[in-house]
Amino acid sequence: MSFVQNLFAAILPSSWMDEMQKSTERWSVRCCRCDNSRSLWDAGGIRWGKMSVGNVQRTLAWCRDCQEVTTAAVERNDAAEDSERCFDRVEAS
Ligand SMILES: [Zn+2]
Numbered sequence: 787m788s789f790v791q792n793l794f795a796a797i798l799p800s801s802w803m804d805e806m807q808k809s810t811e812r813w814s815v816r817c818c819r820c821d822n823s824r825s826l827w828d829a830g831g832i833r834w835g836k837m838s839v840g841n842v843q844r845t846l847a848w849c850r851d852c853q854e855v856t857t858a859a860v861e862r863n864d865a866a867e868d869s870e871r872c873f874d875r876v877e878a879s
Contacts, residue, residue, distance in 0.1 A: 788830025806834045811863075817849040818857045826860060833860075 787795065795803050810833045816823035826833055829847055847858040 790832060791827075791830060794832065806832060809834050814861055814863055815845070815847050815858045816861055817847070817852060818844075818859055820849065820851045820856075822849060822851045823861070825863075831860075 794806065798806070807827055810827040810831060811825045813826035813831075813833050814823045815826050815829045815831065843860055845858055845860055846855050848854075849856045849858070
């Protein structure tokens with residue numbers, strides 16, 4: 787896990803961490819240069835509901851294939867996941 791992920795693991799109950807990991811794994815980071823993608827969790831990021839750490843729509847990320855820091859797109863793996871919509875509804879109300 788990345789430094790940020792370890793930090794959250796130290797302060798959050800494990801059930802919250804499980805939820806955060808599942809939520810984060812629904813997102814992936816795609817290198818804009820070579821198109822190689824991996825899960826945001828594997829890349830060391832966190833995305834939980836609308837809260838995110840270490841990522842925006844476009845971010846700089848280390849690409850193993852390019853062997854350098856490149857511009858990467860943060861993308862959602864599945865468009866129809868309901869738990870994250872719940873977060874959206876809560877924030878909208
Ligand atoms: Zn790349």
